[in-house]
Amino acid sequence: MLTKRNTVTTQVQDTSPEGTSVALDTRLSRHVVSVVPKKRQEVLRWYGWGYNDSEFYGEQGTICFKGDKYPLGGCELPNFTKWARSKFDLYVDSTKEYPQLPQKYPLPVENAGFLNELRSCTKVEHSQEGVDRLVRCHGQTLNDIYSLWHNKFRRIPDVVVWPRCHDEVVQLVNLAHKHNVMMLPYGGGTSVSGAVTCPQEEQRMICVLDTSQMNRMLWLNRENLTVCFESGVVGQDLERVLREQNLTVGHEPDSYEFSTLGGWVATRASGMKKNVYGNIEDLVVRVRMVTPTGTLERECSAPRVSCGPDFNHIILGSEGTLGVITEVVLKVRPLPPxxxxxxxxxxxxxxxxxxxxxxxxxxxxxxxxxxxxxxxxxxxxxxxxxxxxxxxxxxxxxxxxxxxxxxxxxxxxxxxxxxxxxxxxxxxxxxxxxxxxxxxxxxxxxxxxxxxxxxxxxxxxAYIRDFALSQGIVAESFETSVPWDRCCLLCRCVKQRVVSECRKLNITHYTISARVTQTYDAGACIYFYFGFRYVNIPNPVEVFEAIEHSAREEILDCGGSLSHHHGVGKIRSHWYKNSVTETGSSLYTAAKEHLDPRNIFAVGNLLPAPDKLQHEKEQSAAIKAKL
Ligand SMILES: Cc1cc2nc3c(=O)[nH]c(=O)nc-3n(C[C@H](O)[C@H](O)[C@H](O)COP(=O)(O)OP(=O)(O)OC[C@H]3O[C@@H](n4cnc5c(N)ncnc54)[C@H](O)[C@@H]3O)c2cc1C
Missing domain, CATH: 3.30.70.3450 (Alpha-Beta Plaits)
Structure with missing residues (x-):
């Protein structure tokens, strides 16, 4: 009998999906060989962005790029070198070195009950090796990367687990809930909001749940033009597999080489081709999320339902705070000719x-x-x-x-x-x-x-930031969305604010620029790049964050949003309550308390962790004093 659910397989082996529609081609359910291996550090840079073999570097005073993955590979960039000199008064120092992997890691906090049951009652692979823990303790914010370079993380995951399917996630979530272990879902680690950074004040054992081994395409339905993937599939892998079938999802955030489907859903991501294919919320048909109180999902894959609040939207943008997204049904389109x-x-x-x-x-x-x-x-x-x-x-x-x-x-x-x-x-x-x-x-x-x-x-x-850091320049992007009638005003005011903050702080060499990256009926998304060269500033990241903080205040004053697509995470949690109102915030808190009563999931995202509130107050007083 055909069931309504287009149910997905939850076994590790490739079995025929049960209860699928007539058009389902079961031969297509398959494992995806990922560009990112389980030991991600073998291919990806541990101290920054991207592939190990691709980077900017200096040679005899000229900036060059190496690696064969991009068209700039093997090129000298004399014009870029001149640009850097005019902007930052930078004379490239080719002797500056990138950091070395630390020899020592913070000692793990251990919850014996959890570890015992993990080992005896499940088949889930796990690791407590220092390097496995370190490379999953952070995302890609300036603060994350600077902290890595300077060995500043006090808390890194105490254990990393690699479930292979929905059912193993259910086991893990139940165990973490039972033993009160903090759990952080980890996809591609490309977050630029601090969402995937371990909360530094957390006292409990921190378990990072790496979704990379859950990356199968479970089924493809050509009649409905829908596909079901496990959430850990990496963007470029997903597209490669679909292109072989002459299909595409068409979701291409700039991070899509390394970010994952689960991460896109958890952060409400936006792709550069959203005008044709839609943003992630337009592409998702159905999504499954495992929470400590059960699995949340819509009952069927119908294209639209009118059944009260759409629970897909509770999951979209939840930033790992409510549970683990395991499987997602997406729309696909034929490849454009x-x-x-x-x-x-x-x-x-x-x-x-x-x-x-x-x-x-x-x-x-x-x-x-x-x-x-x-x-x-x-x-x-x-x-x-x-x-x-x-x-x-x-x-x-x-x-x-x-x-x-x-x-x-x-x-x-x-x-x-x-x-x-x-x-x-x-x-x-x-x-x-x-x-x-x-x-x-x-x-x-x-x-x-x-x-x-x-x-x-x-x-x-995306690779420039690591090179810049090696040369004493701190840089990062931030973004917003804004109604059309305030678009130019917002760009002008934010740039002016950054310029005046730099002047106040005697920062003489900096860049601040803007672009409009997405357009809608009612407004646009604006993306800013800001960076400065720090000379005689002992705490450049704190200073950077203070300036970014005031730029965000300016954005909000000009009618811009807290975020168009990067999300809230930890670095914007300070403003979350105001942006969704007190009532909205308590509605979210009630949902969180219902789904995750022991507050084990992604503590500190969206709303600051309780013990961080005091720290926040002190920080905000310090920021005010600085500006
Ligand atoms: C160079 C660069 C370019 C970028 N460009 C874009 C862009 O164009 N558009 C855009 O939207 N974003 C962009 N981003 C931001 C980032 O790539 C997105 O937020 C992305 O969706 C994160 O996916 P991820 O798999 O890396 O998630 P992670 O960084 O691993 O996690 C992000 C958050 O999602 C949660 N999460 C991850 N997987 C799951 C899961 N299976 N279940 C529950 N929660 C989960 C994590 O707990 C965390 O809270 C960019 C970032 C960088 C560094």
Missing amino acids: VQRFGSLVFPDFEQGVLFMREVARRRCQPASVRLMDNEQFLLGQSLKPAKSWLASCLDAIKQRYVTAWKGIDLSHICAATLLFEGEQKEVQRQEALIYEIASKYKGFSAGGQNGERGYVFTFVI
């Missing part, structure tokens, strides 16, 4: 925003459209590798065309990158319309190559 890049240049940011506004008003967004301000545009240009003589001449001619014939001032110029996807005719129609709207705002095409480069650089840019 045509994918084309484009780019536009505008005389200034304001004209670019007007263009973005009109595109959103007319709902004709291509798969992706991103607008960079002048500062980001110049940084992007500087990342082009060293050129041949002929290519440099051509560039000079193009530059002359832009400045002399188009009358554009290079110190105000800004650019948009475009990605079109769909049928040939549809893409042509979209391109024509987009270029027509751009011309109304004095924009003109700068070619597909620049557009493509812009998207590829997105992945490379």
Whole structure:
């Protein structure tokens, strides 16, 4: 008999999914070989971002990039070197070294009852090795990485567990609840909100539940265009497997090389192609989450139901605080036959925003459209590798065309990158319309190559922060969403605020830039990059956080949100209550108390941990004193 649930298998072995629809091709249920091995440090950098073999480095005063995974691999970057010199007065020090793995790790807190039952009653693999614990104690905030480099973490996980399926997660959650062990679900560890960082004040044993071994595609239904994956599947693995079937989910956050499906759901992630495919909340059909009081899931995979509050939305954005997401049913789409890049240049940011506004008003967004301000545009240009003589001449001619014939001032110029996807005719129609709207705002095409480069650089840019840190520069991004009528105002005010805070603190070499990365009917997502070179500042991260804190206050004052997609985590928990109101906060707390009565899950995310509140008050007084 066919059941309604399209039920997923929960056994470790590949068995036929029970109760699935007629169109299910059971042969497709399969393990996915991941680019990220169980010992993630074998492939991924333990002290920062990305692959071990890809990094920026200095050679004879020039910044270079190595590694064969990205088009910049093996390139010298003289223009980037010049950019860094002009921004930060940086003379690249090629002798600066990256940190060495520590020889000693914090002693684990042990809960004997939990460990005994873990070993005797389950088959779940686990480790208490120092390095396994260290590489899973953090995400990718500046604070995380700086703390790693300077060996500052007091608490790291006491044990790491690798369940292989839903049922093993149920066992683990029951054990942790029984023995009062704190549990932190860990996906790709790409969080930039402190959500996956171990709470430093926690007294109980901390168990990190690594989802990487739960990454099977459980079923694929071509008739319904739905697929069910286990939550630990990494973004690029998920897309690779689907592409082999001529399908795509189309969810591509900039971290999708390493972030996981469970992480996307837990943080309400947003992908760069959301205009065609939707954000994660639009893509999820059904989701299963194991909590200490039971498994929460919708009963069927119907496309929409009208049954009171949507419990998928309790799970989306819960940041590991309510339980472990184990399986997710997602929509899939056929791969688009045509994918084309484009780019536009505008005389200034304001004209670019007007263009973005009109595109959103007319709902004709291509798969992706991103607008960079002048500062980001110049940084992007500087990342082009060293050129041949002929290519440099051509560039000079193009530059002359832009400045002399188009009358554009290079110190105000800004650019948009475009990605079109769909049928040939549809893409042509979209391109024509987009270029027509751009011309109304004095924009003109700068070619597909620049557009493509812009998207590829997105992945490379993530590596800059580690190199910057080695050269004494601290940097990080932060983001928000804002109604259209406040978009330009917010960008201006936040930049001004950062500039004035830097002046007050005698920080002379810094960069602050903005881009509009997503557009909606009612507003846009704005993404800021901020970094400064610290000279004679003993606590650069604290200073950075103080400035970022005041930038966030400015964002909120200008009508921006606490976060568009990075989430709240620990670093924005200070503002959570205000942003959801007192009533909203107590509703969340009641749900938390019901699902997780002993407060074992992801303590300190969304709402500050109780013992952190006092510490927070002291910190906020210190921040005020500093500014
Ligand atoms: C360079 C870079 C670029 C980024 N670009 C984007 C972007 O374009 N769009 C975007 O939305 N975000 C972006 N992010 C932020 C980050 O990648 C997302 O928040 C992502 O969704 C986190 O996924 P993860 O698997 O790495 O989760 P983790 O970092 O491992 O965890 C994040 C949170 O989710 C919880 N969690 C993870 N898995 C589960 C699970 N199975 N069950 C319950 N809770 C779970 C964790 O406990 C934690 O609270 C970026 C980050 C970086 C460093």
